Amino acid sequence: MAAPEEPELSQAQTEKLLQFQDLTGLESMDQCRRTLEQHNWNIEAAVQDRLNEQEGVPSVFNPPPSRPLQVNTADHRVYSYIVSRPQPRGLLGWSYYLIMLPFRFTYYTLLDIFRFALRFIRPDPRGRVTDPVGDVVSFIQSFEEKYGRSHPVFYQGTYSQALNDAKRELRYLLVYLHGDDHQDTDEFCRSTLCTEEVITFLNTQMLFWACSTSKPEGYRVSQALRENTYPFLAMIMLKDRRMTVVGRLEGLIQPEDFINQLTFIMDANQTYLMSERLEREERNQTQVLRQQQDEAYLVSLRADQEKERKKREELEQRRQEEEKVRQSALAEERRRRNLEEEKERKSECLPLEPPADDPESVKIVFKLPNDTRVERRFLFGQSLTVIHDFLFSLKETPEKFQIVTNFPRRVLPCLPTEEQPNPPSLKEAGLSRSEVLFVQDLTDD
Numbered sequence: 001m002a003a004p005e006e007p008e009l010s011q012a013q014t015e016k017l018l019q020f021q022d023l024t025g026l027e028s029m030d031q032c033r034r035t036l037e038q039h040n041w042n043i044e045a046a047v048q049d050r051l052n053e054q055e056g057v058p059s060v061f062n063p064p065p066s067r068p069l070q071v072n073t074a075d076h077r078v079y080s081y082i083v084s085r086p087q088p089r090g091l092l093g094w095s096y097y098l099i100m101l102p103f104r105f106t107y108y109t110l111l112d113i114f115r116f117a118l119r120f121i122r123p124d125p126r127g128r129v130t131d132p133v134g135d136v137v138s139f140i141q142s143f144e145e146k147y148g149r150s151h152p153v154f155y156q157g158t159y160s161q162a163l164n165d166a167k168r169e170l171r172y173l174l175v176y177l178h179g180d181d182h183q184d185t186d187e188f189c190r191s192t193l194c195t196e197e198v199i200t201f202l203n204t205q206m207l208f209w210a211c212s213t214s215k216p217e218g219y220r221v222s223q224a225l226r227e228n229t230y231p232f233l234a235m236i237m238l239k240d241r242r243m244t245v246v247g248r249l250e251g252l253i254q255p256e257d258f259i260n261q262l263t264f265i266m267d268a269n270q271t272y273l274m275s276e277r278l279e280r281e282e283r284n285q286t287q288v289l290r291q292q293q294d295e296a297y298l299v300s301l302r303a304d305q306e307k308e309r310k311k312r313e314e315l316e317q318r319r320q321e322e323e324k325v326r327q328s329a330l331a332e333e334r335r336r337r338n339l340e341e342e343k344e345r346k347s348e349c350l351p352l353e354p355p356a357d358d359p360e361s362v363k364i365v366f367k368l369p370n371d372t373r374v375e376r377r378f379l380f381g382q383s384l385t386v387i388h389d390f391l392f393s394l395k396e397t398p399e400k401f402q403i404v405t406n407f408p409r410r411v412l413p414c415l416p417t418e419e420q421p422n423p424p425s426l427k428e429a430g431l432s433r434s435e436v437l438f439v440q441d442l443t444d445d
Contacts, residue, residue, distance in 0.1 A: 009033075016043050024050045037284075038168070078244075079268065081261050082228070083251030132158040135217035139178065139210065143189070151194050152202040155209040159221050162209040163236065163243050170277050172206035172237050172266060177222050179230030180214050184252040188231040195255045205266070206235075235265050239272045339399060347393035351386065353377050362426050363434045366403075368396050369441040380427040387426070388414035391439055400442040405435070412437070 009017065013036075020043055021032050039045040133156075140154045155162045159175070166173035176193075179185050192198060202208050211218035225234050228250055235247035247265035249258070354361040354377050364387070366374045376390060384403075391397045403412045413423050 013041055016041055019043060020046055026050075079247040079265050081247070081249050081253075083249075083253050083257075130216065132160075132217040132220075135215035136209075136211050139212045139215055139218065142212075143178070143210075147189050147194055150196075150199065152199050152208045155207055157209075159209060159211070159217060162207055166207050166236065167238050167243055169207075170238060170273060170280065172235060172273075173243075174202065174206050174208050174262070175221065175225065175234045175236060176208070176210035177218060177225070177227055177230065177232045177234075178210060178212040179232070180212055182230035185230055188252055192253060192255050192258055198255050198258060201259050201262070205262075235262065237269060237273060238276050239269065241276075343393045343395070346389045350390055350393065351379075351382065354379050361433070362431055364431070365436045366391060367436065367438050368394075369398060369401075369439060370396060372396055378426055380431075381425055383425055384412050384414040384423045384429055385416075387412070387437075397439060398441040398443045402440050402442055404438045404440050406438060 016036060017029065017032055020026075020036055021029065024032070024047060026032050026035075035046050035050065036043065039049065136154070136158065137156060140156065143151065143154075155165075157165075162173055162175075165171075178189075211221065213219050213222045222232075225232070225245065227234075231250070231252065233249040234245050235249075236243055236245050238244075239246060246269050247262070249261055253261070356363075356377065358377075358379070360379050360381065361377045362380055363375070363377050366376075368374060374391075374394065374396075378386060378390075387403060391401065391403070403414055404410070405412065412429055413420060416423060
């Protein structure tokens with residue numbers, strides 16, 4: 001099955017990749033890229049996590065789950081390697097062995113009886129884990145006091161945190177349970193665990209978690225892994241989507257044999273780890289593709305929403321314009337109707353036209369803006385307002401107008417003003433018995 005092609009990096013991501021490689025000293029570009037991708041290309045978080053890993057500190061950027069991971073210990077394919085204690089050699093060796101056998105049998109039997117009886121009197125304090133991180137840190141401190149600081153990098157976190165980081169990073173996790181009272185513990189720590197070749201191998205190949213079984217955290221792990229003797233080591237990895245014990249090493253093992261056995265376990269399970277990596281990569285690619293599809297859908301949705309919004313705005317604008325035109329037309333219709341009613345009212349209120357032989361009558365010819373002529377008689381004593389009302393009542397007359405004499409040219413004050421609330425009469429305005437007046441359209445003004 002071919003690995004999916006990795007997407008091309010942007011210029012900013014390439015610069016971060018080179019900067020991360022310079023800061024951490026990692027030679028593998030793929031590993032640098034995976035680490036940065038795990039931290040969403042946050043270079044500060046990735047560098048700090050890498051430093052934590054080198055110091056055996058759990059990742060602070062990926063906190064462990066609230067429920068601890070369950071480890072599958074019942075896999076029938078688990079590799080088990082037990083180193084038996086060497087048999088006595090020669091007459092002297094067998095004699096010493098036979099002489100010490102009753103004492104050893106008696107000692108361990110009495111010790112087991114004492115521990116068993118003590119449980120009825122006082123519960124085992126290791127049964128309650130109150131400070132798992134403190135248990136691990138305390139073991140590391142006591143280990144360094146006894147065996148020195150030259151040792152593999154211990155994971156400075158809980159067993160659950162180590163499992164979580166191993167699962168997240170798809171790495172092997174080697175668990176070491178330290179039996180303080182076992183006769184082979186000192187020799188294993190000095191001659192195997194703290195040798196240069198073992199330190200280099202463990203630091204470069206896997207996470208290494210260790211704790212003493214005298215501590216509650218170590219005791220809890222020992223109950224889960226069910227060791228038979230010490231020194232005890234268990235290799236754990238993600239297999240078939242479960243954290244599974246794939247190898248057990250028990251007994252005093254020499255450095256070369258120790259490295260060979262771990263290498264054998266890793267080689268035997270490498271295909272599972274590669275399969276998990278490919279599957280995770282496919283899931284990541286699927287997730288990225290789904291995210292890209294979701295983003296494309298959101299962009300399309302926003303474009304459709306924006307188009308719909310503009311369409312609604314255009315419809316609303318068109319509706320408002322149509323409503324404005326309609327209201328304007330209604331207003332114009334009301335104004336026209338009101339004007340007609342006003343003209344009709346003015347016409348009804350006009351005084352009767354005097355006869356032609358009336359000595360007080362005035363004959364006036366009006367020239368309208370449309371070049372038509374209108375003739376009517378009025379009385380000298382009537383107000384100029386009557387002239388205005390007569391012209392206003394005519395259909396041919398504009399809505400707004402003024403009456404102007406020809407010579408000398410002057411505008412007749414036909415309407416009341418603040419200075420002249422009562423317009424003058426025809427006689428006061430200086431009109432003669434026969435006049436020609438011009439009606440000037442003021443509608444545009």
